[in-house]
Amino acid sequence: MSFESGLPKAELHVHHVGSASMRTVAELAERHAGSTSVPTDPEALADFFTFTDFAHFIEVYLSVVDLLRTPEDLWTLTHDVARDLAAQNVRYVELTCTPYTSIAVGISAEAYCEALEDARRRAEADFGVTMRWIFDIPGESGVPAADVTLDTALRLQPEGLIGFGLGGPEIGVPRPQFKAHFEQARASGLHSLPHAGESTGPETIWDAIHVLGAERIGHGIAAAQDPVLMAYLAEHQIPLEISPTSNIRTRSVASMDQHPLPALVAAGVPVSINSDDPPMFDTTLTREYEVARNLLGLDDAGVADLARAGVRHSFAPDDVKSTILAEIDAYTGS
């Protein structure tokens, strides 16, 4: 077992559907054979998960979303995801979920939240991992999707919900159109946690901060192109959720030796290490910590500090935070 795999960890940026294991995807594809383009054969599936660019990734992602057609499908996925995380010693997760895409295929908002909440309580008891939700707007579906996402969040207020997000493509999806939605979400106590600067430049991150009130940024790797922005993130302690392998697989970064993580850390930008859509990108959170160790040239103590940063940048309850921090201390013998 590697140091990274035994290390107690928090995962702050991982997508619900993007966490479906190949086994789950194949099973669902089998179940819905005849009405899906997703293959069931493992080799064809691996091929299917090779992306030509970011837009192609989103297209493939949405075809997996389409496999979730009943509340039972959602429950199973959620419970399975928690099991896979717990197996890597992930002790706390903020899972990014997209109610709109399920509601659009006819699952009610109530049934959606019920399936997630029930799976969360069961998973917390079964696997000892604390789960919280970020409900994200799929940006490509625009303001109507934002309306549904906000309505679901504020009307039903599922107990595990802590954040409001924005995902999907950035090109052609200006952040300011969602200003009012984020204002209302924040006014009701949700944290503002949008994606920005993954597939477009630093100006999208500035918008996320100034217009959407972002408290953390999903990806935000484009900040490395803007020294003023990096200084701002460092001064205001706005963390970036970094997922190195994702950035390579969606071709947002050309190769690992060009990844901006070292430049961001050198500029004092707070970061956490995350996995984004692990089976789709053939990775795990453990693996992303190993990648970060290599990129940053860290020893075990440095890797443990990255794990502590993930806990501190989370919106976990205080007792959960201190428990995980104590577990990291015990693990490292410090």
Ligand SMILES: O=c1[nH]cnc2c1ncn2[C@@H]1O[C@H](CO)[C@@H](O)[C@H]1O
């Ligand atoms: O790396 C990512 N960046 C942006 N969106 C993503 C990523 N991974 C999964 N999604 C998901 O893509 C859907 C379409 O907007 C959303 O559900 C979002 O959560």
